[in-house]
Amino acid sequence: MLYLPWPFTFIIVLLMWSAVRLPRMEAFLIFLTTVMMVSLMMAADPSLLATPRTYLMSHMPWLPFLLILLPANIMTIANIMTMVMYAFRAERKHISESETRFRNAMEYSAIGMALVGTEGQWLQSNKALCQFLGYSQEELRGLTFQQLTWPEDLNKDLQQVEKLISGEINTYSMEKRYYNRNGDVVWALLAVSLVRHTDGTPLYFIAQIEDINELKRTEQVNQQLMERITLANEAGGIGIWEWELKPNIFSWDKRMFELYEIPPHIKPNWQVWYECVLPEDRQHAGKVIRDSLQSRSPFKLEFRITVKDCIRHIRALANRVLNKEGEVERLLGINMDMTEVKQLNEALFQEKERLHITLDSIGEAVVCIDMAMKITFMNPVAEKMSGWTQEEALGVPLLTVLHITFGDNGPLMENIYSADTSRSAIEQDVVLHCRSGGSYDVHYSITPLSTLDGSNIGSVLVIQDVTESHKMLRQLSYSASHDALTHLANRASFEKQLRILLQTVNSTHQRHALVFIDLDRFKAVNDSTGHAAGDALLREQASLMLSMLRSSDVLARLGGDEFGLLLPDCNVESARFIATRIISAVNDYHFIWEGRVHRVGASAGITLIDDNNHQAAEVMSQADIACYASKNGGRGRVTVYEPQQAAAHSERAVMSLDEQWRMIKENQLMMIAHGVASPRIPQARNLWLISLKLWSCEGEIIDEQTFRRSFSDPALSHALDRRVFHDFFQQAAKAVASKGLSIALPLSVAGLSSATLVNELLEQRENSPLPARLLHLIIPAEAIFDHAESVQKLRLAGCRIVLSQMGRDLQIFNSLKANMADYLLLDGELCANVQGNLIDEMLITIIQGHAQRLGMKTIAGPVVLPLVMDTLSGIGVDLIYGDVIANAQPLDLLVNSSYFAIN
Template identity: 70%
Template sequence: LLNVLRITFGDNGPALENIHSGDISRSAIEQDVVLHCRNGGTYDIHYSVTPLSTLDGHNIGFVLVIQDVTESRKMLRQLSYSASHDALTHLANRVSFENHLKRLLHTVQETHQRHALVYIDLDRFKAVNDTAGHAAGDALLRELSSLMLSMLRSTDILARLGGDEFGLLLPDCNIESARYISGRIIHAINDYRFMWEGRLHRIGASAGITLIDESNCQASEVMSQADIACYASKNNGRGVVTVYEPQQDHMHHNRSLISLEEQSRMIRDNHLLLVARGVASPRVPESCNFWLLSLRLWTSEGEAMEERAFRSGLAEPELIRALDRRVIHEFFTNSAAGVVRKGVSVALPLSSAGLASRTVITEIIEKLTQSGMPGRLLHFVIDADALMREESSIGDGLAKLRQAGCRLIISHIGRDLEIFNHLMPQMADYVLLEPELVNNVHGNLMDEMMVTIVQGHAHRLGMKSIAGPTNQPMMMDTLSGIGIDYIFGDTISQAQPLDLMLNTSYFAIN
């Protein structure tokens, strides 16, 4: 048979020598291999060999099934690439970069090697976006990515971490070599001439380096060190490379001293607005199932600041918990009665630090009891990172909220599917997809497949899926076709203050 069928393991791999794979005792044998055509073409195939036997067990032959899986394997390869690479620059993305870093850290103790981690942050990039437009900014990022790649070794890993920030892993590299490699890159970016529509734009970059060895191999520590060193470069005039030193921690702390005071004031004394966005089924968009609440705060200069941006700047656990308690206090003081009166359900944000705090959880349950609000009307949005930590205090907080009747939404579900290894059936009620995953779902087949996979995992665990913001009917139609349970965005309703929503004529059946 193999004189007729030329089958190999991979396009250029060894030929299949035994159609039975050398073991005919098994009930079925399956291989994923390549079939070569007589005209020189190839097909990815899946083949299975199943023995045929008589009623008394004597073998009388085999059934061979060959299936063309070229397109499906191509799709899987594209999906795998999309999950680990930045769509704009085609560099590794943050998830892939962090996974590479973790693998490197795990081997440090065994190999006794030294590695370097570099943070690269572009200078004056925002000016290009503001003056020439986002198309120019995107083109510049692509050009600089190619420039940096051309200056690296084949074993080095360059990633776009987000915006104009890049991460660089230099395996088996001492500090002097890392300084030389990083210096060449920074010098090249500082001298780069970017032309757009006849206008010259000059940018620059700053870099921070930290050394990874047996005594410094904690992921959170080395990433923080590289970030601190990069800030030191910016503080020293930009366009330079700085190697991390412990005394820089103090300088980094001083950088945020004023902002800490401002953050504390905004949490403690400032007006806090709860903004509501309706969540509805894409198949029945006229009927909101519940309302997602987010915060809007104001700086001392009177500038509005959205919750996500404000929370990303909070580093002190005490401030993070203080914000949770302020939100809870504001909600139960000013809005809980209106929510109960109308019978609508709302979802409040709750940080990992708040979830792990016995005081915060106790306060939530006490206020829930005192207000007479049914627990089923109160949802909490919890970051997926909290579940990755597997801390007992976080598990206790989840259990207590569930016992009180509250519903839970796990947010920031993106391309890293590792989170589903930490979710147990019925642990939460919903998963909330990252906006980045659904922004182009109606125009990108890989994104559509990724959303389909996430939705399938959620249903397998007994949870419903939420996606958004959907600002175009095509997005809503695509998500509906995939089977996403709920969406939010302008196609459902405009964001509005919670107080305004509670004072309209809308009501729910309690």
């Protein structure tokens, strides 16, 4: 090169070729070597850098050649620069593409990915992770993974992180739990790797977080399934076994050893099993197994084995596994301990025998039928009542054997399920006619027979002979509605018939007559000849009057020597004619007692019932006034009521309408509380019945019932009810609520019939602190059916209903349903002498039975004597009130006392 002009020019040509043809690393080494060589040459001979003047002239011939190389040198330098820049851009592009690919791979990954700082902060996270944890990326950046990790998994995670940072491991994975945004625990599969700086310093973690909640749930389900299978096998006493025939190898599980009580170290084989089988069962068991092997079919076998303490019943089920040639290669099977099942079957058989003996011995007829309504069983009582033997009745339709009618001469029952089919057990009272003659009043109930899965397989019909009880019930019902002395209707029955008649006036526009008859001089005969003579006189006079009436007329003894007469569809003239005949017959009648003749007379008062006059209290008062006018006018007379007679009726004068309104609006009203408690725990008073006392304008105290009977306008009843509710909610409700007292307020029939008043009552209750469950409303029993909608509205609002005046009329229970009321308040007369009156005791017993059937509680009272309380307690009456429980006291005094109730 010393002899070449401008040697670096030629070197550049070499370098250009290297840059173009060689890889980057090799070209770089050549460049480096060249630079080092040139540097050494210059250092060794600095004269190379000096360019003498003659040097230029001596190398002038090379100038054209150098000029030719000059563009190439320039191009070479440019190309080199271009290649360098291109390589730099390509490198940047490659890096950018790698970053983009990584970012896209991370962002759109189906599993969660994140960059996590070495301190645990979330640097970057993808959508899958945000969706999994429920946080946005911004929210995650403000948190650390330690904050979101389940505490039990945190220590293990941190230990792995320390190993990763220290270089002990390059990556780790684990199953761990996180808290999501809702605070729920979620499972994830975590895989973590560490990114380090070129100097080895940890920069950040790359975390892959995969949602494995479903996997964990599946694992849990599978684990529970395996546990259930294992527990089921253990609980069911199931042992699993395998028998390989060619090597003759037996394999037993743990349960098989327990089942046969063989130590686990003993190797099972055919001989061991065969010796465990009871000798009586060995031949049969061996035959079944041999037949199964020959026929290549599964087998089921039951046999007994002997163990240390007892004999066990075993059921074996096995299936065969065939080889390629179709021969039995091995048997797989189970053994089940059937000892308890066998014992249960034996016990069931014995129970069945006892049941048959019991059914043959009880006093009720029992008939079993299948789904086709055909008889499958009859006990002896059913045979007697139907007139059919069981052999004759088997397979015969039920209603062919049982001839049942509704009443003695009523229609034939065509469907045994003719009662309320919405109930699980159907009950009905009918008449069963025996094939051999005679009949029975019966009460039957049908109960469906079901399998364990609820499928119906038939029914059981239980028939109870209630002939005697119905006879007694009819006697009681007759006693409740008739006067025991004269056998005429009593006052309660008479008033009921009057109400029925009054209800038809508006619809039929008929006229009826009400007559009051009062015997004259009866007291003199009764006092002079004795009560026996008085009773005989009343019976004869009742028969005399009854003989002169139509079949549709109603004659009743109202009490003492007073009689009432209802004449349906009868005008005033006809009523006067009938009453006059009766009075004349009574006046002319000669009563003979102990040889002496006695004569009495009678007076009668008549009032007309029509569209303009059909209030019960008013017509009763009018007839009473007219009767009094007859007696006052000379006795032995018949008087038709006229309005002016009311003013002359001084002894029974009715207070004026203005006075009644003034009493309701202005005068004092006192609420008297009567404590109610169980006769078995009389100290536990949990309810208070409220009665009313009012002050007249003259300062006299009048009770509620007397005051209401004097009303001639229904608006008065509405006003009194409003006054009661207003005073209670304004003055006492808050204190009652704070003490937890249950209060029963009276509500009249007129008030119950007013939708406006009922709404006002509910509104006042809603605006008061008193819970609805503490408010009870006392309403007359007969009003429950005519105003069922209002009663139901009160019950739906949470109020409790107490039906009062539950007495001798048992027909009410034919229509009373379980959801109509909560309590039955017995009539006071029914309870007064129950300890010495068998009829009253039986009536209360019947009412108590109906109350239990309907889910209602009974309240009896007022009870003054402890003996009465004991009698009512023995009957089963739920609650009583009266002096034996607590003395009556004003409500304001009760709520202001220190009394406190836990309700």
